[in-house]
Amino acid sequence: MDRIARYHQTLINDTTLRDGEQAAGVAFTPLEKCEIAKALAQAGVPEMEIGIPGMGEAELAQIELITDLRLPVRLMVWARMCEHDLRAALCCAVDLLNLSIPVSDLQITRKLGRSRAWVLQQVARYVTAGREAGYAVSVGMEDASRADPAFLRQVAQAAERAGAERVRFADTLGVLDPFSTYERIAQLRSAVDIDIEIHAHDDLGLATANTLAALRAGATHANTTVNGIGERAGNAALEEIVMGLRHLHGADIGVDTRQLPAISALVARASGRRVAPGKSIVGEAVFTHESGLHVDGILKDPRNYQPFDPAELGRAHRTVLGKHSGSHAVRSAFAQLGLSVDEQQAGAVLLRVRAHATHHKRAPSDEELRGFFLEVAESSGVLS
Ligand SMILES: CC(=O)SCCNC(=O)CCNC(=O)[C@H](O)C(C)(C)COP(=O)(O)OP(=O)(O)OC[C@H]1O[C@@H](n2cnc3c(N)ncnc32)[C@H](O)[C@@H]1OP(=O)(O)O
Ligand SMILES: O=C(O)CCC(=O)C(=O)O
Incomplete structure (x- = not known):
């Protein structure tokens, strides 16, 4: 497929309601979560990550409120690869489970106290369990940018063999630049045939640039948040990716850009995070x-x-x-x-x-x- 045709298939997976809400101090009410989900769906965002079932009853209830809206979008929830989170995730009427596991040696050993072999076993076991329960599965490869590329390929291939439809490449700490992102995603692209989602953080102000580079290298999905809110410096901003794809890559991905300012204002109000006047696309002063x-x-x-x-x-x-x-x-x-x-x-x-x-x-x-x-x-x- 040629490059332009591929961009036209780029799908947004917006994670305002998961990683966006992880921004310190941000906590949406159930009503706000529903309003944001409805606004995103109305604008043509095709997929959303809406919460973390493993957080317990209240979060599960919020997820259910959103699934009950029956929006014309694919819904995803985030879960660790552990029994507790999987059990909770299986209570959700969503289309996709994002089952996450750290893949850098640092996090495998220093956070989980485990080995690479254990990670590969978990991937096979949890992807299979998710698939057998009737869900499509994405494997969230946490800290992929700091992982050994050869091991990352092994993880992605294990995910593919077990029936995952997607792997998520997470630049968890925002430590890549567009050139290194391109290389890492191109390597992964040549290793598996399944979808690849890019999840970029903005610690060095490069989340949007890295996301666009990943899409150019063959990623099929972009994880975004409205106004770029999220952990620490945040994620790639939905509005920047949509406009960047249109103006830099000549790809219109079906999101109604006229609705973006209102969505930005909605998320700013609900998150309590004001949008800087000079914030690209949606800042009050940028025109x-x-x-x-x-x-x-x-x-x-x-x-x-x-x-x-x-x-x-x-x-x-x-x-x-x-x-x-x-x-x-x-x-x-x-x-x-x-x-x-x-x-x-x-x-x-x-x-x-x-x-x-x-x-x-x-x-x-x-x-x-x-x-x-x-x-x-x-x-x-x-x-x-
Ligand atoms: C990079 C990311 O953004 S990933 C998403 C992270 N999001 C969040 O943390 C927000 C929501 N989180 C929460 O509500 C809680 O942290 C919960 C419900 C997920 C877990 O809560 P708790 O079980 O109370 O413990 P805590 O938050 O301290 O979790 C740490 C445990 O998770 C384990 N863990 C972390 N990631 C994973 C993973 N992907 N797979 C399996 N276990 C994992 C840690 O090793 C630790 O386990 P240990 O107790 O055996 O040492
Ligand atoms: O594992 C994932 O799904 C990605 C989690 C995440 O938010 C991150 O790594 O920054």
Whole structure:
């Protein structure tokens, strides 16, 4: 299959409701979980990881509320490869079990106190058990990025032999870059025929870049979270992956991007994690322009300073006046207020705008701009 055709098959598995909720201090109410699941489904996200059954009754009840919604999406739950978690997971009416096991020598020995041979046995045993119970199974390879690549291949092959439909390559600590991600996923791709999901963390700010690199190398699924929330620095952001695939890889994966800002706001409210103004795609300020040359360019043709059309997100460009404004911006701002200023007056207003911005650290209001206009007009004798 050619590269473009493959990207069009890329599927999002959104884990806002599992890894997203693992962000320290985040705890969704059952209603919030349902609202987020509904919003994601409505936007066309095809698959979601919705919780951890092994956490007990309350989490199981929340999972059931979501499965009862009968959303047109595949649902997954996360479980360790142990009897306790498997038993709990088998209570869930979901399509997919993600059965997780650490695969780096460090975590196998220092966390589990086990051996590689034990890991391979667990994979065969738990994948078989999940399949026999009638579920599709993904094997979550925790800390895959720090694992010996040869052993990782063995784990993935054991998963495939036992009937798993997918392996999840977890860069648990966000320690890869796009080049190393590409190599690791390409190696895995040549070792198994089953689906490969990339789960990238953002500790070095590379989760989105690494996810896109993994997809280019042959991963079929991308694990994302809304606003990139998740453990520590978080995960690859849903909105970045969807827009990145569209604009960098020419692949539209069927997610309605106009719904992303509202979903971002919903998750920000429910998680208590505010979205930074400059957060790509969904940040409040990412289509707001102040700098003189940029505003001049935008006014002449928005494409001069437009990585993509904000209308794709149901958003629009906005210009504001501030310390870095130029005369075209000033004259345009006044024209919008129905006031006309000449070149010289624009220069005089600009000095006031700069002083105002430095002092108040915000753009002047319309009222304040009218005040500047009057001051400048008076001092230039227009109103005398
Ligand atoms: C990288 C990731 O994000 S993986 C997802 C992690 N998510 C979470 O931890 C959030 C939810 N977690 C929880 O609610 C709880 O931690 C539970 C319910 C999963 C487990 O709780 P508890 O049993 O009380 O113990 P605790 O949280 O300390 O778990 C540690 C145990 O799990 C074991 N363990 C860790 N990962 C695995 C695994 N993939 N397979 C089997 N056992 C595992 C540890 O070795 C340790 O076992 P030990 O007691 O024999 O030393
Ligand atoms: O094992 C998995 O499914 C991945 C778990 C996870 O969240 C991680 O490793 O960061």
